[in-house]
Amino acid sequence: MTRTLPGVFRVGVARIGYELKTYVRTPDSMFFNFSFPLMMLLVFSVAFSAQDFGIPQLGIEVSSAEYYLPAMIAMGIFISGAQNLGIDIATERNDGTLKRLAGSPIAPVSYFMGKFGQVFITGFVQLVILLVVGGVFLGAGLPSEPMKWLTLSWIFVLGIVSSAVLGITMSAIPRSAKSATSVIVPPLLILQFVSGVYLQFSQLPEWLQDIASLFPLKWIAQGMRYVFLPDAYAGGEIGGQWNLSGVAIVLAVWFVVGTVGAALTFRWTKRD
Amino acid sequence: MSDVAVAVNQLTKQYGSLNAVDDISFAIALGETFVLLGPNGAGKSTTIEILEGFRRRTAGEVLVLGEDPYKGDRAFRARIGIVLQQAGDLGRLTVRQTLQHFASLYPDPRDVDEVIHAVDLASKSEVAIRKLSGGQQHRVDVALGMIGNPELLFLDEPTTGFDPEVRRQFWEVIRRLQAEGTTIMLTTHYLDEAEELGDRAGIIIDGKLVALDAVSQIGGRKLRVPVISWIEDGHKRSERSEQPAAFVAELVARLGREPERLNVRTPTLEDVYLEMLDGRNDA
Numbered sequence: 401m402t403r404t405l406p407g408v409f410r411v412g413v414a415r416i417g418y419e420l421k422t423y424v425r426t427p428d429s430m431f432f433n434f435s436f437p438l439m440m441l442l443v444f445s446v447a448f449s450a451q452d453f454g455i456p457q458l459g460i461e462v463s464s465a466e467y468y469l470p471a472m473i474a475m476g477i478f479i480s481g482a483q484n485l486g487i488d489i490a491t492e493r494n495d496g497t498l499k500r501l502a503g504s505p506i507a508p509v510s511y512f513m514g515k516f517g518q519v520f521i522t523g524f525v526q527l528v529i530l531l532v533v534g535g536v537f538l539g540a541g542l543p544s545e546p547m548k549w550l551t552l553s554w555i556f557v558l559g560i561v562s563s564a565v566l567g568i569t570m571s572a573i574p575r576s577a578k579s580a581t582s583v584i585v586p587p588l589l590i591l592q593f594v595s596g597v598y599l600q601f602s603q604l605p606e607w608l609q610d611i612a613s614l615f616p617l618k619w620i621a622q623g624m625r626y627v628f629l630p631d632a633y634a635g636g637e638i639g640g641q642w643n644l645s646g647v648a649i650v651l652a653v654w655f656v657v658g659t660v661g662a663a664l665t666f667r668w669t670k671r672d
Numbered sequence: 673m674s675d676v677a678v679a680v681n682q683l684t685k686q687y688g689s690l691n692a693v694d695d696i697s698f699a700i701a702l703g704e705t706f707v708l709l710g711p712n713g714a715g716k717s718t719t720i721e722i723l724e725g726f727r728r729r730t731a732g733e734v735l736v737l738g739e740d741p742y743k744g745d746r747a748f749r750a751r752i753g754i755v756l757q758q759a760g761d762l763g764r765l766t767v768r769q770t771l772q773h774f775a776s777l778y779p780d781p782r783d784v785d786e787v788i789h790a791v792d793l794a795s796k797s798e799v800a801i802r803k804l805s806g807g808q809q810h811r812v813d814v815a816l817g818m819i820g821n822p823e824l825l826f827l828d829e830p831t832t833g834f835d836p837e838v839r840r841q842f843w844e845v846i847r848r849l850q851a852e853g854t855t856i857m858l859t860t861h862y863l864d865e866a867e868e869l870g871d872r873a874g875i876i877i878d879g880k881l882v883a884l885d886a887v888s889q890i891g892g893r894k895l896r897v898p899v900i901s902w903i904e905d906g907h908k909r910s911e912r913s914e915q916p917a918a919f920v921a922e923l924v925a926r927l928g929r930e931p932e933r934l935n936v937r938t939p940t941l942e943d944v945y946l947e948m949l950d951g952r953n954d955a
Binding site: 507 | 724761764772773777818
């Protein structure tokens, strides 16, 4: 009489489709999460188009588009994970979505497969658009060495999953669906300013650098500068090095600790 | 296999020092429709949410389809259906997309088109849920409650805020589920709804179950004794009698004429219920 429950993996795949359809029909997420880095890239490229971001002593010229492309790619990865999921899950916890799911036979693993799938796919499409618009149309150019493409790939993967677990953790903070955006966005925006997205990281006071170094964004941005800027720019980094192993370690720790933390603390509904 | 769908024994739920649910016991048989009636804040929603597995109880025993709902696993949740009190979570996708997705979560779901038809939304199936009226959105909630083909369906104040026409349509949906043998538990503060749909009812006031019986019997014999009312010498008079016809005959004989504004009626659930609420307020 009892039929077997649909598999956790199969339901997870179905969730990815459901989440993506919902994402593309939500104007807020399409605007503030999906299009925002592209808009910022256009704004910065145009606003500073007369400026040279190069190193004249070494005869290196860098346009505004070239200089801001890695920053906006890093920011896109970060908000696709942290801001998107932080707002999304906080809203779902407070508007009844999670309660409805809690009353259905879905496994939390399937639910998170849907979230990670959505974050991965939207983040990837966003990355491709930034590469095409920034690299080709705005003339920033794209890396030619395979090594740099490989680095871009692993930073994207580690960056987006570590940002996603930061978002999941933050989703526990808002107390209502309406306040979700206003609670999640400001701290993440501050983090963007202190992590070397809009402002040059090496020129920030040391204590701010130390705080920013605790979060994934600073490391994603650093890795992206390695991928897109001339090698001589390593001199502008802390210690004069790209420190890619540091990038890998911090992002991996974030992912592992964050996943364990989320698995231990996640609840479908608000505490009774 | 037992024929009891829900067994509640001395259930208590405390919030701080307040007993939101205070030592209540009742059972629901398979195939039965049980109505939990009570004013706002009486403990109806707390009780049904404990049975749905959303809330933890403070004391007492609760078995839903033979299991402790708070510890219910996926297989348990596949056997129940829940219609939430107020839901604002759905919206971006169409009625059909949403139902198809939720159907995919269950081992033995109903046919999506059948469900859409049952809740009378066939003409709206390709419309985004947020563009539907409040009543139509609530029918989507009911559709989601039944999509998994549950043995037991919970409905928490399902028609609060509906206009009469929409309530009648909703009752039709429930009657169809009853005819198919689904066990139903619903809470409401509408007496007519309890009378229309319920087999048995419990009345909960201040967390206590003050009455529990078949809907037609609830309140006991005494409160159900017919009431004869008339006007005599300009004053309104009323008496209760087990033999109302004989009483009226005597009355006519005594007055020597037709009594003015004569009315004989058997108390409805509403009368019984209001009398109980009065009793509480006097205490």
